[in-house]
Amino acid sequence: MTPVDELIQMFGQQHVLTGEDTDSYTTDWRGRYQGAALAVVRPGSTAEVAELVRWCVAHSVPMVPQGGNTGLCGGATPDSSGKAVVLSLGRLNAIRSVDTDNDTMVVEAGCILQSVQQAARDNDRLFPLSLAAEGSCTLGGNLATNAGGTQVLRYGNARDLVLGLEVVTAQGEIWNGLRGLRKDNTGYDLRNLYIGSEGTLGIITAATIKLFPVPVAQCTALLALESIDDAVVVLSAARKGFGAALTGFELIAGNCLQGVTQCYPQQRIPFEGPSAQLPWYALLELSDSESAEHARERFEEVVGATIEDGLVADAVIAENISQSKALWHLRESIPLAEKAFGKSIKHDVSIPVSRMAEFVTTTNAALQQRFPGIEHVIFGHLGDGNLHYNVARGDAYTEEQLLAMQDDIYEVVHDSVHQFGGSISAEHGVGQLKRDALPRYKDPVELALMRQIKQTLDPHNLMNPGKMLAT
Amino acid sequence: MTPVDELIQMFGQQHVLTGEDTDSYTTDWRGRYQGAALAVVRPGSTAEVAELVRWCVAHSVPMVPQGGNTGLCGGATPDSSGKAVVLSLGRLNAIRSVDTDNDTMVVEAGCILQSVQQAARDNDRLFPLSLAAEGSCTLGGNLATNAGGTQVLRYGNARDLVLGLEVVTAQGEIWNGLRGLRKDNTGYDLRNLYIGSEGTLGIITAATIKLFPVPVAQCTALLALESIDDAVVVLSAARKGFGAALTGFELIAGNCLQGVTQCYPQQRIPFEGPSAQLPWYALLELSDSESAEHARERFEEVVGATIEDGLVADAVIAENISQSKALWHLRESIPLAEKAFGKSIKHDVSIPVSRMAEFVTTTNAALQQRFPGIEHVIFGHLGDGNLHYNVARGDAYTEEQLLAMQDDIYEVVHDSVHQFGGSISAEHGVGQLKRDALPRYKDPVELALMRQIKQTLDPHNLMNPGKMLAT
Numbered sequence: 001m002t003p004v005d006e007l008i009q010m011f012g013q014q015h016v017l018t019g020e021d022t023d024s025y026t027t028d029w030r031g032r033y034q035g036a037a038l039a040v041v042r043p044g045s046t047a048e049v050a051e052l053v054r055w056c057v058a059h060s061v062p063m064v065p066q067g068g069n070t071g072l073c074g075g076a077t078p079d080s081s082g083k084a085v086v087l088s089l090g091r092l093n094a095i096r097s098v099d100t101d102n103d104t105m106v107v108e109a110g111c112i113l114q115s116v117q118q119a120a121r122d123n124d125r126l127f128p129l130s131l132a133a134e135g136s137c138t139l140g141g142n143l144a145t146n147a148g149g150t151q152v153l154r155y156g157n158a159r160d161l162v163l164g165l166e167v168v169t170a171q172g173e174i175w176n177g178l179r180g181l182r183k184d185n186t187g188y189d190l191r192n193l194y195i196g197s198e199g200t201l202g203i204i205t206a207a208t209i210k211l212f213p214v215p216v217a218q219c220t221a222l223l224a225l226e227s228i229d230d231a232v233v234v235l236s237a238a239r240k241g242f243g244a245a246l247t248g249f250e251l252i253a254g255n256c257l258q259g260v261t262q263c264y265p266q267q268r269i270p271f272e273g274p275s276a277q278l279p280w281y282a283l284l285e286l287s288d289s290e291s292a293e294h295a296r297e298r299f300e301e302v303v304g305a306t307i308e309d310g311l312v313a314d315a316v317i318a319e320n321i322s323q324s325k326a327l328w329h330l331r332e333s334i335p336l337a338e339k340a341f342g343k344s345i346k347h348d349v350s351i352p353v354s355r356m357a358e359f360v361t362t363t364n365a366a367l368q369q370r371f372p373g374i375e376h377v378i379f380g381h382l383g384d385g386n387l388h389y390n391v392a393r394g395d396a397y398t399e400e401q402l403l404a405m406q407d408d409i410y411e412v413v414h415d416s417v418h419q420f421g422g423s424i425s426a427e428h429g430v431g432q433l434k435r436d437a438l439p440r441y442k443d444p445v446e447l448a449l450m451r452q453i454k455q456t457l458d459p460h461n462l463m464n465p466g467k468m469l470a471t
Numbered sequence: 472m473t474p475v476d477e478l479i480q481m482f483g484q485q486h487v488l489t490g491e492d493t494d495s496y497t498t499d500w501r502g503r504y505q506g507a508a509l510a511v512v513r514p515g516s517t518a519e520v521a522e523l524v525r526w527c528v529a530h531s532v533p534m535v536p537q538g539g540n541t542g543l544c545g546g547a548t549p550d551s552s553g554k555a556v557v558l559s560l561g562r563l564n565a566i567r568s569v570d571t572d573n574d575t576m577v578v579e580a581g582c583i584l585q586s587v588q589q590a591a592r593d594n595d596r597l598f599p600l601s602l603a604a605e606g607s608c609t610l611g612g613n614l615a616t617n618a619g620g621t622q623v624l625r626y627g628n629a630r631d632l633v634l635g636l637e638v639v640t641a642q643g644e645i646w647n648g649l650r651g652l653r654k655d656n657t658g659y660d661l662r663n664l665y666i667g668s669e670g671t672l673g674i675i676t677a678a679t680i681k682l683f684p685v686p687v688a689q690c691t692a693l694l695a696l697e698s699i700d701d702a703v704v705v706l707s708a709a710r711k712g713f714g715a716a717l718t719g720f721e722l723i724a725g726n727c728l729q730g731v732t733q734c735y736p737q738q739r740i741p742f743e744g745p746s747a748q749l750p751w752y753a754l755l756e757l758s759d760s761e762s763a764e765h766a767r768e769r770f771e772e773v774v775g776a777t778i779e780d781g782l783v784a785d786a787v788i789a790e791n792i793s794q795s796k797a798l799w800h801l802r803e804s805i806p807l808a809e810k811a812f813g814k815s816i817k818h819d820v821s822i823p824v825s826r827m828a829e830f831v832t833t834t835n836a837a838l839q840q841r842f843p844g845i846e847h848v849i850f851g852h853l854g855d856g857n858l859h860y861n862v863a864r865g866d867a868y869t870e871e872q873l874l875a876m877q878d879d880i881y882e883v884v885h886d887s888v889h890q891f892g893g894s895i896s897a898e899h900g901v902g903q904l905k906r907d908a909l910p911r912y913k914d915p916v917e918l919a920l921m922r923q924i925k926q927t928l929d930p931h932n933l934m935n936p937g938k939m940l941a942t
Contacts, residue, residue, distance in 0.1 A: 099823065099825050100707070100825075101703050101704075101707065101824055101825035102823040102824045102825040102826075102856070103707075103710070103824070104823070145656065146656050146660075148654050148656075152653065152654065154715075156631075157653075157654060159660070160627075160631070169916065169920070173916045174916065175914060175916040175917050175920065176914050176916075177914065177917060179892065179894070180823045180892065181821045181822075181823065181856055181892075181893065181894050181897075182623065182628075182821070182855045182856050182857075183619050183623065183628060183821045183852075183855050183856065183857045183894070183897040183898050184821060184894035184896070184897065185616065185617050185619075185667060185894070185896045185897065185898055185899065185900045185901070186894055186895060186896045186901055186905070186909060186912075186913065187667075187901065187909070187913065187917065187918075187921050187939065188664060188667070188668055188672075188920075188921045188924055188925075189617075189630070189660075189663040189664055189666065189667055189668075190917060190920055190921070192660040192663035192664070193659060193660055193663070193664055195660065196656060196658075196659070196660055197659055197660075201659075212710075213710050213711040213714060214711075215714065232572050233572075236571070236572065236574075239574070239683075239684050240684040240685075240760070241760060242760060243684060243686065243715065243716065243758070243759075243760030244625075244714065244715030244716070245714065245715070245716075245760070287714070288714075289711070289712060289713060289714030289716070290769070298761070350652045350653070350654045350655060351652075352570065352572075352573040352575070352651045352652065353572055353573045353574070354570050354571075354572035354573040355573075381654075384653045384654050385573070385652055385653055385654065386653075386654045421650065421651065421652075422652065423650070423652050423654070423655035423656070423657055424657060425655070425656045425657045426652075426654035426655065426656065427654050427656055428656065429656045430656070430657055430658065434657070438657060438658070441657075442657065442658065443646060443647050443648065445640065445644045445645065445646040445647075446646050446648060446658065446661060447658075449640070449646065449659075449661055449928070450658050450659045450661070452927050452928065453659055453924065453927065453928075454659075455927075456923050456924065456926075456927040457920070457923065457924075468658065
C-alpha cells in the first residue's frame with residue numbers, strides 16, 4: 001500500500017487530495033510561492049489531526065498546517081519537494097460553545113474569522129479581531145501568525161484575545177488547554193508559545209477566545225496635519241481624552257489619499273483648499289459605550305483642543321454612520337489604489353511611536369540617495385507603531401527596474417527599521433518571505449533560544465519545516 | 472580560595488552576604504519557608520548578573536533569584552541545603568528611560584513597584600499594576616510570577632503590561648529583548664515564556680513596560696445583592712454600560728464586611744436595615760477620561776437600570792473622593808479583618824465567571840459535609856473570575872484542629888476548582904507551596920511540555936530548582 005493509500009484508508013477518499021486537486025493548497029494566494037505536496041489531508045476532528053501527525057512522524061513526512069491560505073509570507077505553502085502533507089484544518093469549523101456570562105467562546109481552528117465575528121454578534125458580543133482577509137482566513141491561521149488588523153490599538157493582537165488553546169503536539173499528543181480563565185498562574189505560558197509560532201511547534205486545533213461588549217456607537221474623524229510629529233502629539237491627546245474608547249488611529253500620507261481619489265473619482269477628500277494638500281492625515285475612530293451624540297461631543301471637545309493648540313490644521317468629524325463609512329472607505333481603498341502608483345515594494349514594519357517621524361525622514365532620504373526619484377507610499381496604524389511603508393517606482397523607474405531593485409530596497413528599509421529599534425515584521429509574520437532576513441536583525445541569543453525550543457518540541461523537524469527558521 | 476571568597480573578589484565584600492546576614496533572604500515573609508544559602512549576592516548590573524550566573528554554572532551552584540521577597544508561595548526561598556546562592560536583584564533599580572510619546576518605560580528588575588508607579592505618574596502616565604505589597608515588591612518579582620492585583624479587569628495581568636524584556640539565560644548569556652513595540656511578529660514569544668516562569672528558566676533583569684493615560688476621575692459604588700448569580704448579571708451590564716471604563720468589580724460576602732466593622736468599629740457598612748444584612752456585596756470602580764460628574768452620571772444610569780431590573784437590592788454611589796476611599800477601605804480591610812475569624816486556610820483560585828455561583832454552592836456544601844460548622848470567608852475579583860476562597864474555623868473548631876485539617880481542606884477546594892474548569896493558582900504562582908499539587912490538576916501533556924522546556928533551557932537544573940516543577 002502506498003503512503004497515499006494509507007492516508008485514504010485512514011481519512012477517506014474525499015478528504016485526501018492529490019495531483020491537480022492540491023493546486024489551490026500548494027500556492028499562496030499572492031502567487032509568490034509555488035510548492036508541491038504528497039497529499040492534502042483534511043482531518044475532521046482533533047483526534048484525526050493527532051492521528052495524522054502520528055502517521056507523519058512514523059513515516060518522517062513533513063507537515064504544513066494550513067487554514068484559509070491567505071498568509072502574506074508563504075508560511076502555509078509547502079516546499080517544492082512534494083514530500084510534505086498539507087494538513088488543512090478547514091473541516092474543524094465548529095463553534096463548540098459560547099459562554100456569555102464568562103465572555104468567552106470555544107472555536108475550532110478552521111472557523112472562518114467572519115463566522116467567528118458573527119457568532120459573537122449573534123450573542124450580543126464583539127470579537128474584535130478584524131482584517132482584510134476576514135472573509136476567508138481562519139482563526140487557526142490568525143493565531144498561528146498572531147494576526148494584527150485594525151483593532152489592535154484597543155484590543156491588542158490576536159494573542160491578546162485568547163485565553164486557552166487546544167494543540168496537537170509534534171508527537172501527535174493532544175494538549176487540552178482550553179481554559180476560559182482570565183487569571184491562571186500555574187506554569188509556563190505555552191499558550192503564547194504556540195501562538196505566533198507559524199505551525200512550527202505544533203498545530204492549534206481550537207481556542208477559547210475573549211468576547212467584549214458591542215460598542216453602542218462609533219464615530220470617525222479625519223484630521224489634516226502638517227507633520228508626523230504633530231500626529232504623535234495628537235495621538236497622545238486622543239489617548240488621554242478618550243481613554244480606551246479610542247479604537248483607531250490611522251496615519252495616511254497625502255499622496256495616498258490623492259491616489260484613492262484618482263483611482264476612484266466617486267471618492268473625495270473631505271477638505272477644501274490648502275487642507276486638501278497637506279502631507280499627512282489621521283483617521284480617528286471612537287467607540288462609545290454611551291451614545292452617538294456623546295461620541296460626537298467628545299470628539300468635538302478633544303479634537304477642538306488640538307485645533308486650538310495648532311496641532312491639527314483642519315478636521316472633519318463624521319455627522320452620521322454613512323459619513324463615518326465614507327472616511328473609512330478612503331483608508332481601506334489605499335491598498336487597492338496603490339495600483340495608481342504601479343507595483344510597489346511593501347514593508348510591514350513597526351517602530352516606537354516616538355521615533356516614527358525621524359524614521360520616515362531618515363529612511364526616505366536613504367532611499368532617495370540610493371534610488372533617486374523613487375516614490376514613498378506610506379500609511380499605517382500609527383497607534384500601534386505599525387507602518388505599511390511601501391515604495392513605488394514614481395516617474396523615475398519602470399516596473400521591471402523596480403522589481404530588480406526589490407532586495408536592495410528591502411535591505412535599506414529593514415536596516416533603517418533595525419536602527420530605529422523596530423521590527424521587520426509587525427503583523428504578517430516571517431514564513432518563507434523574511435526567514436533569511438531574520439538572522440541579520442534578530443538578537444543572536446534570542447535566535448539561539450528559538451532554535452533550542454524548536455529542536456526540543458519538534459526534534460525531527462517535521463512541523464512546517466523551513467518556515468521562520470532555516471533548516 | 473573558597474567559593475565565597477571568589478564571590479567576594481568578584482562582587483565586593485559588601486555585596487556578598489553570609490551567615491546571619493542572609494536571614495532575611497532565606498525566609499519568606501510569611502515565615503512558612505525557612506531555607507539556607509551559601510551566600511546572598513547582590514550584583515550591580517546586568518553584566519554582573521550574567522557573570523554570577525556563569526560562575527554558578529561553572530561551579531554547579533543552584534541560583535535562587537529574589538526581588539522584594541514578598542511572594543506568597545515560597546518561590547524565592549532557597550531549600551535548606553545551604554548550597555544555593557540567593558541572587559538578589561535589589562541593586563538593579565534604575566528607571567533606564569521614559570518615552571512618553573511611545574507610552575513606554577524601561578525599568579530594571581529590582582525597582583520597587585511603587586517607584587515604578589511614581590515614575591510613571593511623574594511623567595503624567597499611569598502604570599496600572601497595583602497590589603498590596605507594592606511598597607516592597609519589585610517589578611522583577613512581579614514579572615517572574617505574572618502578578619495580578621486590583622487592576623486586571625481593565626489592564627490585564629503583569630504579562631499584559633510588558634512589551635520587551637532583558638533576560639540573563641541559564642547559561643549566563645544576555646538576551647536584549649527590550650523592544651518598545653506593540654506589534655512584532657518575528658519569532659517565538661520568549662517574553663511570555665520567561666514571564667511567569669518564577670525564575671526557573673532565566674533571570675529577568677529589565678523590562679520595557681506599557682504606560683497609560685491617567686484617568687481624569689474615578690468613582691466607586693457599593694451594591695447590595697441577593698446572590699452571586701445576580702452579581703454575574705450586573706457584571707455583564709456594567710461591562711456593556713461602561714466599556715473599558717469599568718476598572719474594578721469586586722465581590723464580597725456579607726460576613727466579610729461584618730468582620731471588618733467588628734474589627735474596625737470606625738468603619739461602617741453604608742446600608743441600613745435589610746440591605747445591611749444581605750449575603751453579597753459588589754464594589755464597582757469606574758475610571759473616567761472625562762470628568763467626575765460624568766462618571767457619576769454614568770453610574771446612576773447603569774446601576775439605576777440594574778436596580779429597576781431587580782438585580783440590585785440597594786446601592787451607594789460615592790459622592791466624592793473621600794467616600795470612594797471609604798468604600799475601597801472596607802474592601803482592603805478584609806484580609807486584615809480576617810483575624811476576626813481566627814487563622815484561615817487561604818485559596819487563590821479562579822473559575823469561569825459563569826460557574827462562580829455554582830462553584831461556591833458546591834464547594835461550601837462539600838466542605839460542610841466533611842467539616843460541619845466550618846466558616847466560609849469569601850471575597851475576590853469577580854471581574855477576573857478570581858476568588859480568595861478562604862476557610863475559617865468558625866465556632867466548631869480550634870485553631871489547632873483547623874491547621875490539622877489544612878491539607879484536606881486544600882484538597883476539597885482544589886478538587887472542586889478543577890471540576891469547575893478553574894485554576895488552583897490564579898495570581899500568586901506555584902513556588903514550593905503548590906508544586907506537588909500541580910500534577911494532580913495539570914494536563915499531563917502540558918506538564919510534559921513544561922518539563923521539556925525546563926530541561927532544554929536549564930539543562931543542569933540550576934535556575935531556582937524545586938520551584939514550580941519537582942526535581
